[in-house]
Every structure is written in C-alpha cells, then in structure tokens.
Amino acid sequence: MTNITQDRILILDFGSQYSQLIARRVREAGVYSEMHAFDMSDEEIREFNPKGIILSGGPESVHEADSPRAPEAVFDLGVPVLGICYGFQTMSEQLGGKVEAGDVHEFGYAKIDITHQDKLLSKISDEKNQSEVWMSHGDKVASLPEGFTVTSSTPSCPYASASDESRGFYGVQFHPEVTHTQKGVELISNFVHIICSCGNAWNSENIIEMRIKQLQDQIGDQKVLLGLSGGVDSSVVAALLHRAIGDQLTCVFVDNGLLRLNEGDQVMQMFADNMGIRVIRADSEARFLSALSGVTDPEAKRKVIGREFIEVFSEEARKLDGVKFLAQGTIYPDVIESAASKQGKAHVIKSHHNVGGLPDDLAFELVEPLRDLFKDEVRKLGVALGIPHHMIYRHPFPGPGLGVRILGEVKKEYADILRLADDIFMQELRQSGWYDKTAQAFAVFQPVKSVGVVGDGRRYAWVIALRAVETVDFMTARFAHLPYELVDRISTRIMNEIKDVSRVVYDVSSKPPATIEWE
Numbered sequence: 001m002t003n004i005t006q007d008r009i010l011i012l013d014f015g016s017q018y019s020q021l022i023a024r025r026v027r028e029a030g031v032y033s034e035m036h037a038f039d040m041s042d043e044e045i046r047e048f049n050p051k052g053i054i055l056s057g058g059p060e061s062v063h064e065a066d067s068p069r070a071p072e073a074v075f076d077l078g079v080p081v082l083g084i085c086y087g088f089q090t091m092s093e094q095l096g097g098k099v100e101a102g103d104v105h106e107f108g109y110a111k112i113d114i115t116h117q118d119k120l121l122s123k124i125s126d127e128k129n130q131s132e133v134w135m136s137h138g139d140k141v142a143s144l145p146e147g148f149t150v151t152s153s154t155p156s157c158p159y160a161s162a163s164d165e166s167r168g169f170y171g172v173q174f175h176p177e178v179t180h181t182q183k184g185v186e187l188i189s190n191f192v193h194i195i196c197s198c199g200n201a202w203n204s205e206n207i208i209e210m211r212i213k214q215l216q217d218q219i220g221d222q223k224v225l226l227g228l229s230g231g232v233d234s235s236v237v238a239a240l241l242h243r244a245i246g247d248q249l250t251c252v253f254v255d256n257g258l259l260r261l262n263e264g265d266q267v268m269q270m271f272a273d274n275m276g277i278r279v280i281r282a283d284s285e286a287r288f289l290s291a292l293s294g295v296t297d298p299e300a301k302r303k304v305i306g307r308e309f310i311e312v313f314s315e316e317a318r319k320l321d322g323v324k325f326l327a328q329g330t331i332y333p334d335v336i337e338s339a340a341s342k343q344g345k346a347h348v349i350k351s352h353h354n355v356g357g358l359p360d361d362l363a364f365e366l367v368e369p370l371r372d373l374f375k376d377e378v379r380k381l382g383v384a385l386g387i388p389h390h391m392i393y394r395h396p397f398p399g400p401g402l403g404v405r406i407l408g409e410v411k412k413e414y415a416d417i418l419r420l421a422d423d424i425f426m427q428e429l430r431q432s433g434w435y436d437k438t439a440q441a442f443a444v445f446q447p448v449k450s451v452g453v454v455g456d457g458r459r460y461a462w463v464i465a466l467r468a469v470e471t472v473d474f475m476t477a478r479f480a481h482l483p484y485e486l487v488d489r490i491s492t493r494i495m496n497e498i499k500d501v502s503r504v505v506y507d508v509s510s511k512p513p514a515t516i517e518w519e
C-alpha cells in the first residue's frame with residue numbers, strides 16, 4: 001500500500017483566522033497537510049519531513065517586539081516555502097527584505113496585475129493578466145530580499161506577490177485560501193503539485209484503506225466500545241470500525257427520549273439492520289424524564305442529561321466483557337483548538353459525546369480514527385463508506401436534544417407534541433429544498449397556552465416556535481429568510497395536524513445577540 005501521507009505539506013500557524021482553511025485547501029487538492037504552531041522546533045520540522053511549507057497569516061506586525069518568526073529550518077530545509085500575508089512579511093524580513101507599516105488597513109477584494117508569470121501564478125490570470133483576490137493586511141512588503149522578483153501588484157500594494165524560483169520561495173500578500181480569491185484553489189494546487197511535486201494520494205478511498213489498516217494494527221483482536229449518537233462523527237467511526245474489525249465492535253446507543261421523531265428506530269435500522277453492526281439500544285426515556293422532573297434551568301438540565309448519559313453508558317459498558325478500547329469521534333479542529341488553547345496534548349472528549357468523565361473502573365484506551373480529519377473530509381468518508389447522504393449532511397443536533405428545545409421543565413407530553421411539530425417542519429423544509437439552504441432548523445416548545453378557534457369551538461393550547469438559521473461557523477447566524485408561503489404551509493399543517501397546538505410563531509432573531517438554540 002502506498003503511504004498516502006508521505007507527500008505532506010507543513011503549515012506553520014501564525015494565528016490567522018484562516019489558517020485552518022489553508023490546511024483544508026491543501027487536502028482538497030489531494031495532499032496531506034498538518035497545521036502546527038509557528039514555533040515548532042527545527043528538529044521537529046526535519047522529522048516531519050515536509051515536501052513544502054506554508055507560512056500562514058497572522059494578526060501581528062513584524063515591527064512589534066517579540067512578534068513571531070519562522071524557524072530557521074524553514075529556509076534551510078531545501079523544500080519550497082509559500083508565505084501568505086504575515087507569512088510573506090516575516091519571510092521577506094528574515095531573508096533581508098523590508099516590511100513597512102501600512103497607514104491604512106487594506107481589507108476586501110482587490111485586482112492584482114500579474115507582471116511576471118512564475119509557477120505559482122500559472123493559469124490564474126484572466127485575458128487582461130489580472131485576477132481577483134482577497135486582501136486583509138495592515139503592513140506590507142516594501143523591498144524584496146535579494147533574488148526575489150515581483151510577480152504581481154495592486155495600486156496600493158506594489159508587492160502583492162513575489163518569488164525566488166531558484167530557491168523555491170514564494171510569497172503572496174493576499175489570501176488564496178479564502179473562497180473570495182477567485183483562483184485561490186488553483187494557486188494552492190500550483191504550489192503543492194507543480195512546485196512541491198506532491199501526488200494526489202489524499203482521497204477518501206485511500207484514507208479508508210489506510211485507516212482500516214491502522215485500526216487493525218492498533219486493535220488486534222481486542223474489543224472496542226463506541227457511544228453511537230447517530231450524528232455524523234460517531235456514525236462514520238462506527239462504519240469505519242465495522243469495516244476494520246467487524247464483530248469486535250459493540251456500539252451503545254442511548255435513547256434518552258429527547259430525540260426527534262422516530263430517530264431511535266432509524267439509527268437502529270441503519271446501523272444494526274442494514275449494516276449488521278452490533279448496537280445495544282439503551283431505552284432510557286423514563287429514566288431521563290424522571291431525572292429532569294422539576295428542573296427548569298437550561299444549564300441544570302444540560303448537567304442532568306450529561307450525568308444520566310454517563311451513568312447509562314457506564315452501566316451498559318460494565319455488562320460487556322473484556323472491552324479494551326473506547327472509540328471516539330474526535331476530529332482535527334478539536335485537536336487544533338485544544339493545542340491552541342494550551343491545554344497540551346490532552347485528549348479532547350467532545351461534550352456532546354458525553355463520555356468524558358467515565359468512572360474509574362472503566363479504564364479504556366482511546367481509539368480516535370477521525371483525529372486528523374476535517375469535518376468535510378469526515379463527511380466524504382461517510383458517503384464513501386455507504387452511509388446515506390441524508391444522514392451525513394444532516395443539520396447538527398445538540399447532545400441534550402429536545403431537552404433544550406422544550407423551554408423550562410421537560411415533560412413527555414411536551415416532547416411528544418414537539419416531535420410531531422418538528423417533523424412537519426423538517427418534511428416541508430426537505431420538500432421545498434430549503435433544508436440544504438439552512439444550516440440548522442428545528443421547532444421549539446413554548447410552555448404557554450394561547451387561544452385559537454377550531455370550527456365552532458375554542459381551542460386553548462400550546463405555542464410552537466420555528467427556528468431556522470443560515471450560518472457557516474455557528475458563531476454568528478442570520479435567521480433564514482424562508483418564503484412566507486412555506487412558513488404559511490408549515491404553520492397551517494402544524495395547527496391542523498396537532499390538536500394540542502393553537503399557534504405557531506417564527507423566530508426572527510439573529511446571533512448575536514440571540515443564540516441559535518433557545519436555551
């Protein structure tokens with residue numbers, strides 16, 4: 001088997017909000033990449049053995065005292081280097097050029113005039129020798145190091161890009177990694193393929209093949225336990241492990257009674273019936289509802305749900321004999337974020353997997369087969385492993401489930417009504433094509449009664465709120481501008497089909513100041 005991570009690109013992170021995007025773009029180009037902090041030691045860099053290095057952007061100015069610099073090994077290793085924004089500036093400064101503080105911060109679209117076609121800018125210009133790029137910088141390079149040639153400029157940025165092709169050093173002031181840069185993908189592909197001579201080995205089929213081999217080596221003939229939630233990450237882990245070790249895998253699916261309509265049955269059908277995976281379904285609705293009885297505060301509800309989850313999961317785990325490993329759906333952004341926040345190399349246990357804090361008598365070794373993958377790579381893997389598209393591209397669902405979508409105290413009666421309303425909402429979103437145009441959508445149960453009229457009678461029943469948002473990062477979000485006809489159809493259906501609902505409202509709050517969930 002070819003080693004698909006042998007052709008690898010090292011990304012040194014100087015703190016730009018776009019650094020992760022660089023790693024993703026390189027991988028989308030079919031080349032394995034890893035992102036590390038800019039102060040990686042010379043020895044570690046040599047050991048990593050990259051075929052090329054990319055220096056990311058960053059918030060600092062090279063003029064500031066103690067501003068970060070690229071390690072010496074970057075320029076001594078004899079592999080091509082691409083500096084982006086701050087990366088270009090520090091590279092210029094370290095190689096003998098000059099950077100000057102910009103009076104104005106240049107932010108947004110710009111057109112570069114390509115004045116010299118090097119390998120990096122190959123096939124990115126239009127018929128006027130221009131290309132649209134995304135700029136975001138204050139400082140700029142004012143004189144180039146010896147051996148460098150300017151390759152493009154804008155009216156306000158004389159060195160928008162430059163290179164010393166004899167040494168394989170390239171720099172761009174703009175951000176090729178963001179989608180606003182028209183030919184950014186091509187530029188990054190030029191760097192990794194033409195300049196660094198990397199192959200195209202990083203793709204789903206190869207990743208699956210490599211991962212299965214690694215899992216078999218790690219696990220041998222031991223048993224593995226996985227908490228299956230039905231979410232994307234744990235589903236992909238289940239499918240991958242099943243391929244690698246078959247019946248040595250046991251999944252525990254905790255049905256807490258706070259799932260969407262028929263969700264528990266669907267998870268069982270998909271994994272147990274269709275894929276033949278051993279899944280233990282822990283039906284725990286009564287237990288969760290009883291623990292939640294009388295609890296109204298959102299954070300208190302989250303804690304109760306988390307605690308019950310761990311207890312149920314632990315009880316099921318104790319019933320199994322000789323399990324050595326616990327599998328987790330940790331993905332690469334979790335790893336990067338935990339490293340960035342200086343928590344060291346500790347394992348991140350995602351709160352929504354809810355298996356952190358297992359009791360001491362359950363001492364497992366961890367198996368984390370998605371640890372080096374981005375979410376979009378995990379999704380592609382899931383599709384390649386045969387998990388249906390609609391499961392892989394589902395909206396995220398919070399760990400506490402309907403527990404935080406029923407305001408205040410959670411009761412079975414409320415959960416049942418909410419499930420029906422939510423299901424109608426989802427059906428209509430899917431049918432109208434709006435499901436894929438929104439990032440997250442759901443119904444929320446309002447524990448207030450409102451008057452309605454049905455036929456000749458008065459109805460005094462519950463209120464349902466509909467929430468749909470558009471967002472990429474879930475940090476900020478805009479309420480989705482669903483067509484009125486669609487909202488009309490959904491609200492009519494909910495009030496007609498569910499006798500306990502007398503009114504439907506649409507949430508028009510954006511985040512901030514509101515959050516996506518109501519609790």
Ligand code: XMP
Pocket residue numbers: 302351352396397398399400440474511514515516517518519
């Ligand atoms: P908010 O409501 O903070 O939500 O704007 C941002 C994203 O996080 C999800 N969310 C949670 N996920 N456990 C989870 O696993 C939680 O307690 C939780 N609270 C919010 C929310 O659904 C949205 O995608």
